[in-house]
Amino acid sequence: MATTVRRAVLTLPAAPLGPENPLPPLAAPGDVHRPAVPRARDGEELPPAMARRMTWAPLRSLLPVRRRDAYGRHRQRTDLDALVVENDRLRATVLPGLGGRVHSLFHKPSGRELLYSNPVFQPAGFALNGAWFSGGIEWNIGATGHTTLSVAPLHAARVPAPDGGEMLRLWEWERLRDLPFQVDLWLPDGSDFLYVGVRVRNPHHHTAPVYWWSNTAVPEAPGSRVLAPATGAFHFGYERALRRVPVPVWDGADRTYPLNGQRPADYFYDLPDGERRWIASLDAHGHGLAQTSTDLLTGRKLFLWGSGPSGRRWQEWLTEPGTGGYAEIQAGLAPTQLEHVPLHPGGEFAWLEAYGPLAADPARVHGEDWAAACAEAAGRLEAALPRATVDAAYAAWRPYADHEPKETLAAGSGWGALEVERGRLELPGTPFAEGTLGEEQRPWRELLRHGVLREEGPEPGPSLVSAPWRELLESAGPGPYTAYHLGVAQWHAGDRSQAVRSWEQALRYGCAWPALRCLGAADRLDGHPERAADRYAAAVAEARHARVAHPTATALAREAVEALLEAGRAEEADALLAGVHPTARSHGRFRLLRARVLLARGDAAAARAVFDEGFDVDDLREGERALEDVWFAVAERLVAGDGPVTEEVRDRARAEHPLPVRYDFRMGA
Template structure:
């Protein structure tokens, strides 16, 4: 007897690290994003690809904060889930962690179709830091993993196109100021999960859009896609066209055949059905297909080199098996952004389900066979029909609320009065972060805090900047105005705003820190170091307790201050900052690495080596970062120990790429 599709709440218990507090300092430095290429590499690319690579690349994380407060101590933790299932499939969704599908289980065969991470371990892969591996994630915003990777989304029940239940996820993406929704439903008796996606631009100006659905699958597979060419992008930051499936006499459609981490963006011919599949040694696995708007398909591999394997262990439990990623996006590569016209929207339908096909043999024949198998279980016309049936339902108002996201969408809707059918951003979702901005909106003035505390979040969009410019010139108003002006590229005016605030304020550390960043970006390194030292001293005098917010502020400012002081050779001053950090902060891996750097600068090479020998883990080590290896090379000529080797570029491994 068929089971009617249902949605229910559940709990997933995993060994999990705590996310910890966000970094309270506004991210004023340029974005450290490695997915960029040099202009000379664009000359040989198709014209539309080159234009979209150059269109509105993200230069700043503002207004989003950096999430770097997590560690690597894991303990059993209950994670709220929403489960949608019929008699064939069961999808487990994590609404509090980006709406990710953590599991897609096929009941008739008893197979998990995804790579299911046995732990929750944040690592520094999202644009704003904290990210975790596994499942299917929804990447919106700009090149890279979304800033919503570890954030809650709104979720509710909605009536599906077939009259059953549909799970709607939605949120306001803050980097581009765009609302989006993801609708998931399982038609009765279907082996495929349908996913309807819509991104809206409610503004009177065009907006750049980025979307990639990222699917983690076990890496012991072969990845199939209807392409004979791909664009290869590696950590050497070069984009080049390569043949599929093989180049340099190696078949790259087997993830474990590559040594180094790399992206392969498949060139699916126009008019060809859009799909990608990962099949195990027996020819069983997952297939993803979509309507044609979702144009791109990609394979990411970690490779078999030391760095790639170390990252695999870092993101999960050693010995639990590795993964690769198959992806689908709006553009052909992840280096591109697509223009979305003013007051318009873009939408598409995706389908995820099991596929069995022959994976060995001549490439063209294998791809034809897999595509025929897909057509047999889910014809292309059926996907188009499902999309047509879903589109009227995209505006259906949600029913029962199942999870609550942020209040930023509610603030924007209050500001504009826009109606966004299907994705209500209710005033009841407004919280402490939005409260001062709501007062600015309604009264024209930004409230000064009643008690000493690290500053709240900053908004930088032009309309908020205009309101700040018109508001009474109070210290906190001028601080936020300076951040908005800095984001807009008006750095001289930002400095003037911060300097005005400094004259008015009794609290100077956050303003001195902003001015120190401005000095550093202008190559005034000595003055930047002076201001950082003064800012840290003021913070230590002002902080009221050892609570989470003050500890996070002290760690963040201390890190920046030490970096600036060491860069100017002021090692004694840097050591003085080190000693004033909280003891728990000094024990964190990031600060153990800083300690080794300080010791080396003080001429204590053996003591610096002892820090490495004692062991540390830099929980927030950035994807592609080589700081550990670089410091080790300054301490000793010995090979870098494997547990510190996160290097991902070719050149660190003698084996062929």
């Protein structure tokens, strides 16, 4: 039975994603995955190439991508479109509408699910642009962190496989770096391993920074061990410092058992040159999943949540009570996840990955002899899937990577089609069809074809910010939204003063609230809180007058309240918060803002009552400290009364008012 590809429906309890945040994200993303300094802890020197890649091409902003922060936590049974890739040994279930995630990899002979397959769909704030969900195998491209495509639809089609069967192709245009990519999945006849061919292309005339990590969630249980052919690793925790550590035992514990760690942490394995690239997670009985690849995919990593309270809290947050935990085994283009790799003009990166079951002698893989444990796993992997077979499968796949799809199964965005038209690009194998262009692309296509950007209505659409689009905006006919979008593109390029001038021009043209909001955001980032507060207050008033849509009004109000608080204008913040739609005001993020407003007004008891009533901040971001910061600020004021907040007061506040488990998401504790 060669690979077959068929449509299916996966029904899960699912939380709503909600609409995109329409406000362009001008701030550089807070990156908990980037080291505070580009060197190892205690001054240890990093390999020179690694150090260079860690400081090269950081994101200026998330533009042109919009944030996804309007999701909730109320789950209902929901049908999700799925594509099933299957042979007589394995069944892979893929979600094309959610980043092409491999939700399940089921091994038929053993009756085992090889992945941690989340029983619910629950977005959380881990992607670069917000919404992300745990479980399965995800394809991370763009920049350090979880891809902005985590919950986005990808194009999908049926294509011929190298062995004469069928292959599932997924592809999209990654917008942070403006790069097309594809992921081809197939199962040869009789194979216990899912083959995955990946290609990232650079169709531009400049070198592009590339980031890729394939991220596999595996079940975590007492006795589970992660093995990789390394005796050392770079440890990276939420203190954002690298530390070179031995493998497997460090600081008195064997860290290859994920539950031996207390805190969430990354371990980037330092694989020797020439060693086969692989990583495996095996349970107490020696059974589990192995991932291997051709040599281009050099990096291997273990992420663990740890057994401490915050890690357990996060795991519960990402699923439902009673669900087992998970760890992540990952594979990337660079030795660590903190690096971007240069891809030259017209070049491409391509490799083959394989995922499948591994069974090994439990006495050996769980023995004290680490070299023997790795040799046992490596030997079993070589017997199940020889390294030469993977290399041969890659060579056989390469000509098929250019084969045109024969049947479309799902559609992604229209942004790739727009870029293909603008650049007059030929991308064999990944057609970005004209029919995928939609309303969001319409004004930009008109700008491309006629030199005029026409948008109507009270709200501008998404901005485009790359140099070619900025040049088209600079030469376009004048107009309110033209000047607004030009300002966004100039801001992204680092020309802040010119961006401000463009937004001021947009304001004169009658683009009121969007320009005022951007000017206010610029003032916040440039350290002018009073002026920012004035502009945000004016933007809210103009938006109400324009009767903008509910998502826009909510997103704008949230930023405006924060700006007013930063300017010390708590009374105005309170009045603005009172004008937010009651449904939005009941959400956790606005409940937290309410507590901040009450504290700023001097009513710490009322602020504490907000916490005591209980709320959940649905869009809490990875590493975000807002909950603990506000909680302890309230506690300090309750202890201090009318007096000053001294170190003694702070110590008493933490002793007398410990952070409740409900609000404890401290990644470093």
